[in-house]
Amino acid sequence: MGSLSSLKGKLVLLKGTLEKLVEIIFAIIVGFVIAGLMMYMGGFDPIKAYAAMFETSLSLTDPYYIAMTLSFATPVMLTALTFAIGVRAGLFNIGAEGQMYMGALGAVIVASWTLPGPLYLPLAFIVGSLLAAAWGLIAGLLKVLRGVNEVVSTIMLNWIAFWIVEYARVYVYPNPIDASKTISMPPPGRLPLLIRGTELSVSFIIAIITVFIVYYLLWHMVLGYEIRATGLNPTAARYGGINPKKTMLWAFIIGGIAAGLAGVSEITGRPPSYAITTGLSNLFGYGFDGIAVSLIGANHPLGIIPAAIFIGALSAGSRGMQTTAGVPLEMVKAVQGIIVWALAMPGLIRLIRRRMIRRRGVEL
Amino acid sequence: MPRNDTIVYMKDIVKVYPDGTVALRGVDFEVKKGEIHGLLGENGAGKTTLMKILSGLLRPTSGEIYIRGRKVHFKSASEALKHGIGMVHQHLALVPAFTAYENIILGLPGKVIDRKKIEELMETTGLKIPLDAKVEDLPFGVRQRIEILKMLYRNVDILILDEPTTNLTPIETKELFETLRNLKKQGKTIIFITHKLREVLEVTDRVTVLRRGRVVGVVETSKATPEMLAKMMVGREVVFRIEKKPARPGEPVLVVKDLWVRSDLGGWAVKGVSFAVYSGEIFGIAGVEGNGQSELVEAITGLRRVEKGQVILMGRDVTNKPPSELYRMGLSHIPEDRQKLGLVLDMTVAENSVLGIHRLKKFIGKLLNMKWKNINVHAKKIIERFEIVAPGVRAPARSLSGGNQQKLVVGRELSKTPVVIVAAQPTRGLDVAATEYIRKILIKMRDEGKAVLLVSADLDEVLQLSDRVAIMYEGEFMGIAKPEELTEEQIGLMMGGYHMDQLKNTSSNRKVLEAS
Numbered sequence A: 001m002g003s004l005s006s007l008k009g010k011l012v013l014l015k016g017t018l019e020k021l022v023e024i025i026f027a028i029i030v031g032f033v034i035a036g037l038m039m040y041m042g043g044f045d046p047i048k049a050y051a052a053m054f055e056t057s058l059s060l061t062d063p064y065y066i067a068m069t070l071s072f073a074t075p076v077m078l079t080a081l082t083f084a085i086g087v088r089a090g091l092f093n094i095g096a097e098g099q100m101y102m103g104a105l106g107a108v109i110v111a112s113w114t115l116p117g118p119l120y121l122p123l124a125f126i127v128g129s130l131l132a133a134a135w136g137l138i139a140g141l142l143k144v145l146r147g148v149n150e151v152v153s154t155i156m157l158n159w160i161a162f163w164i165v166e167y168a169r170v171y172v173y174p175n176p177i178d179a180s181k182t183i184s185m186p187p188p189g190r191l192p193l194l195i196r197g198t199e200l201s202v203s204f205i206i207a208i209i210t211v212f213i214v215y216y217l218l219w220h221m222v223l224g225y226e227i228r229a230t231g232l233n234p235t236a237a238r239y240g241g242i243n244p245k246k247t248m249l250w251a252f253i254i255g256g257i258a259a260g261l262a263g264v265s266e267i268t269g270r271p272p273s274y275a276i277t278t279g280l281s282n283l284f285g286y287g288f289d290g291i292a293v294s295l296i297g298a299n300h301p302l303g304i305i306p307a308a309i310f311i312g313a314l315s316a317g318s319r320g321m322q323t324t325a326g327v328p329l330e331m332v333k334a335v336q337g338i339i340v341w342a343l344a345m346p347g348l349i350r351l352i353r354r355r356m357i358r359r360r361g362v363e364l
Numbered sequence B: 001m002p003r004n005d006t007i008v009y010m011k012d013i014v015k016v017y018p019d020g021t022v023a024l025r026g027v028d029f030e031v032k033k034g035e036i037h038g039l040l041g042e043n044g045a046g047k048t049t050l051m052k053i054l055s056g057l058l059r060p061t062s063g064e065i066y067i068r069g070r071k072v073h074f075k076s077a078s079e080a081l082k083h084g085i086g087m088v089h090q091h092l093a094l095v096p097a098f099t100a101y102e103n104i105i106l107g108l109p110g111k112v113i114d115r116k117k118i119e120e121l122m123e124t125t126g127l128k129i130p131l132d133a134k135v136e137d138l139p140f141g142v143r144q145r146i147e148i149l150k151m152l153y154r155n156v157d158i159l160i161l162d163e164p165t166t167n168l169t170p171i172e173t174k175e176l177f178e179t180l181r182n183l184k185k186q187g188k189t190i191i192f193i194t195h196k197l198r199e200v201l202e203v204t205d206r207v208t209v210l211r212r213g214r215v216v217g218v219v220e221t222s223k224a225t226p227e228m229l230a231k232m233m234v235g236r237e238v239v240f241r242i243e244k245k246p247a248r249p250g251e252p253v254l255v256v257k258d259l260w261v262r263s264d265l266g267g268w269a270v271k272g273v274s275f276a277v278y279s280g281e282i283f284g285i286a287g288v289e290g291n292g293q294s295e296l297v298e299a300i301t302g303l304r305r306v307e308k309g310q311v312i313l314m315g316r317d318v319t320n321k322p323p324s325e326l327y328r329m330g331l332s333h334i335p336e337d338r339q340k341l342g343l344v345l346d347m348t349v350a351e352n353s354v355l356g357i358h359r360l361k362k363f364i365g366k367l368l369n370m371k372w373k374n375i376n377v378h379a380k381k382i383i384e385r386f387e388i389v390a391p392g393v394r395a396p397a398r399s400l401s402g403g404n405q406q407k408l409v410v411g412r413e414l415s416k417t418p419v420v421i422v423a424a425q426p427t428r429g430l431d432v433a434a435t436e437y438i439r440k441i442l443i444k445m446r447d448e449g450k451a452v453l454l455v456s457a458d459l460d461e462v463l464q465l466s467d468r469v470a471i472m473y474e475g476e477f478m479g480i481a482k483p484e485e486l487t488e489e490q491i492g493l494m495m496g497g498y499h500m501d502q503l504k505n506t507s508s509n510r511k512v513l514e515a516s
């Protein structure tokens, strides 16, 4: 009996892991099928479209495609960290978008200075991430000192940041040669490319390193321990000698830095513009995509890497879908949206349910 | 084996949790119609698991369930409810912001909602509750009555109660037993989980004893003795009386002067309480729960604002200092609510084993990194010393049984090498052996010269352990005395609001009663 029940134990364990895997695969299939049906009804060949998508994102025939995928993965990997750190601290921080704008603005400010060449890069990263951290801190202070819900404040701060940066682009740092963008980062302040002729630069490596730093911080450092304790049970955290307010502020600051790095990377490491373009078009949306990436990656830094690459592949593949399969841009965007949210939905539902349960104080 | 009067028959039940923990290893469980059936067992024996399976909350890994002779497969709690099976959990699941009435009808379709029927039910069962009061304003005993009523309103006739008395005052417990006997008369079947042998002997007809996921015996209550039940549960003799040398108190370690503290609702919960706890003594606070004890403890341990007065720890004024500072000075705090305060349920056993001491040099390195090796060793030591049933240090605290969660909290706090120990309901939810062990440790700590402040709703516990005891009523102390100087009657009166001076001024207690 004993050995039989312990055998059953192992089987149950295996079943649990398999179920998680099945959930992900199922979500991917659902997303692709629904989006495929939509394309079909719109008069396009979904098989051809998906083939083109794969061909131009993950196929190994030309390193250019993989490079595209990874360069799209870079900023969303970083903004996903912002959301993930927030979730771990019990926050719904959706301010990565605005914080990323501020990070980019910081880099453009540095680009406008006349400096010895080697100083551009470090200063761009410092000023950009500090500016973004400060932007995150505003939401944090509002929450801690005034009890303002971070969802509301970060949404508002996103739009405020948008208009500040847009104003700065037009009136403070306009590019004298090209009216569609700000002044560009001078060549000494640009991150080297990993593969020549592509958009993939060292910023990808920086993002990966940042992911591991955040992982280490959350699971191997005191601050991470305190952040997680606060997020899971703020009352017990307080009992444990932790100051939940302080911990939350740190979560906003660190999240802000991650989003700031995304903004700086776009200016220092993304050809061809190395600047902020009209309507923030080369930045817009990465912050929101980061939320989806984080949800797909179970709000875990190490889950975020594959999730970001997946989203990067969808973005990179969208060009192939347009050119090879002739699917118009709007349809491509819709396809992307459906697939992304089909994957992110289970995580989002879990997260919201957990928050509601906590608020209502229902236990079971 | 099952006969005609068998209403519940569970056969060869095995339960393996998703993390691989084997909680039940082939359990046969039988309940007769119309009986009160006790379910006993050590912490982690599998009582809750077995009952969650019966009430449809968990599915067995294997085994069969027969209700009234018919084989059933429950996919959810509502299916079990259709068969008349309902469970009241140890951690109640009511919505605090709703009224009692709203909680009772929650989730029911409109056509079966009938306030009259609820009121009738209250009449016939004697379960009186204020239907329109908000649950958050009601004491625990009343909340539990709501849960029971909620089940009865759903036509439950097999009622499962998981440790219903752990949070009840003695009077509430008596009332609950009255209700249970009443329900039995009406033909209901009741399954009753508890760790208190006295309660088992008082109220049940038969008892099933579990140990480590197996049934070790089924006995008729009339033929059982506490010693025998304890031995069946634990597998060895259990000593009920605790040896205690006379205390040798030293310096005052914790001094509280004219303390005023508010409750969550804003009124005064503690009204000018003063006392001192000396090193080498156990100072007990007795009283019916909800008379300000929790707020007093929270104020002393830095979790609640002190409005007026002082808390002095080892000669230093620590009024309104944060918990972290108090811990550094040598405070240990066993909180009364392990799930809300004492543990982060979704963190691992190891992570929980250092909560509050996680910034000690032993546990963090130069990079402010956690020294997991040391933390794991620390957690393993606590598991061994307190015989915690846990699959490992990396298992989430949530996966521990209720009693083992409590052991983890107590173990952590007592491992701190404290100067003062504030222990609120330290043995709540613990089995007899663990209770005995923790009481012994508290006395050992006292003998080592530590100051112990003990708050407990268990009168036997406070009187047995304390060297001096204060009785608290509506935020004030009715008196402080040595337990042996007070009669049970006097304590009862003080718990009901009589001041000790009033008792001493009259020749007999009866006169006081007559005067009132």
Ligand SMILES: Nc1ncnc2c1ncn2[C@@H]1O[C@H](COP(=O)(O)OP(=O)(O)OP(=O)(O)O)[C@@H](O)[C@H]1O
Residues within 6 Å of the ligand: B017, B018, B019, B021, B022, B023, B041, B042, B043, B044, B045, B046, B047, B048, B049, B050, B389, B390, B391, B398, B399, B400, B401, B402, B403, B404, B429
């Ligand atoms: N959700 C879970 N995941 C994994 N293991 C669990 C879970 N819940 C309980 N267990 C394990 O199953 C065993 C039985 O637990 P159960 O809660 O049934 O004990 P119990 O008899 O009710 O104990 P107590 O008196 O302490 O409440 C324990 O070893 C416990 O650690």
Ligand SMILES: [Mg+2]
Residues within 6 Å of the ligand: B047, B048, B049, B162, B401, B402, B403
């Ligand atoms: Mg239990």
